[in-house]
Amino acid sequence: MAIAAPRYDRRTEETTIDDADDVQAILHALQDDDCRAVLDATGERSLSASELAEQCDLPLSTAYRKLETLTDAGLLTEQTRLSPEGKHASEYARAVDEVVVDADAGFELTVSRRDHADDGPTAEP
Secondary structure, eight states: OOSOOOOOEEEEEEEEEOOHHHHHHHHHHHHOHHHHHHHHHTSSSOEEHHHHHHHTTOOHHHHHHHHHHHHHTTSEEEEEEEOTTSOOEEEEEEOEEEEEEEGGGTSEEEEEEEEOTTOOOEEOO
């Protein structure tokens, strides 16, 4: 029984990021092959850490580190997946569609963020 299903509204909001620490955190995450694999895997639907570990062929401990890096950088969002058995789990969705680097502006980033405002807790079928 599904309580709610994730819906991805493709409306995006562009945000300019010029804070050096924020730019560095995003670039650091994007340079990592495993982080990019996680971002790719979460492109169409939210996944739990164990689902991501399996899909990206990562040890679970590594998957959790990559998830932390990506959520801290604002590239993933975390929400709660509800389970009828009461074992609720976190699931992760990609928060961005595009990151553009402008080197002429001193490494300013423009991030197109997904609008997940209609997304609520989801449930396992």
